[in-house]
Amino acid sequence: MHLLSLNSYRIFTRFIVVGLLFGVAACTTSNQEALGVGIGPSNTTASVSADPNANGEANTQTALAPATDTPSPSQAAALGVTSSDDANASPVQIAKVGFLPITGAPQKAVTSLSRALGIVSKQHKVGIVGKGDARAQYQLKGYMSALNEGSRTTVTFYWDVLDRNGKRLYRINGFEQENGAKANPWDGVSNATMQRIANRTIGGFATWVKRKGA
Secondary structure (H helix, E strand, C coil), X not given: CHHHHHHHHHHHHXXXXXXXXXXXXXXXXXXXXXXXXXXXXXXXXXXXXXXXXXXXXXXXXXXXXXXXXXXXXXXXXXXXXXXXXXXXXXCCCCEEEEECCEECCCHHHHHHHHHHHHHHHHHXXXXXXXXXCCCCCEEEEEXXXXXXXXXXXXXXXXXXXXXXXXXXXXXXXXXXXXXXXXXXXXXXXCHHHHHHHHHXXXXXXXXXXXXXXX
């Protein structure tokens, strides 16, 4: 009887400890959400769809500040810029655009994309201004996701083109793939993939602006 009572006491104690741990975890999560602290996706949630129209929109937002560096010859070739002289030129711009924080992509990917966007925008005569700059005629709000598909990594992207008041005017979307798959799909996304996305983003935006003004 004494042994049975001791075992019952141990089992009861374990239930109490587990209950306390779950209580602490729940409080921590609710406090983070209340304070607006983003909870980054784990390896198992990295494949959540970035489509803002889908249920359960990814909640990780990363600010995008496109660079305006002069591309090296290899960068220019990869991005489709005909020459570094063209990238340095200051032509009449077809539009000025500001970028809102991207949802779903980690900082490393956004940094790579920022640099590529800054370079490609010059070729297409698109002026990029800082977030909240009153000169911006349009805003681009991006959503991205990465997932493994067999032995390949697929990056899906959506860009909503908004006016100054936040009204959606147009959408640019697509996907890029590359060989190789990682436990965290974003680890398998190279700079070259982000460069191709930048090309399609700015190219699609520029085409829309010219068609709209025609």
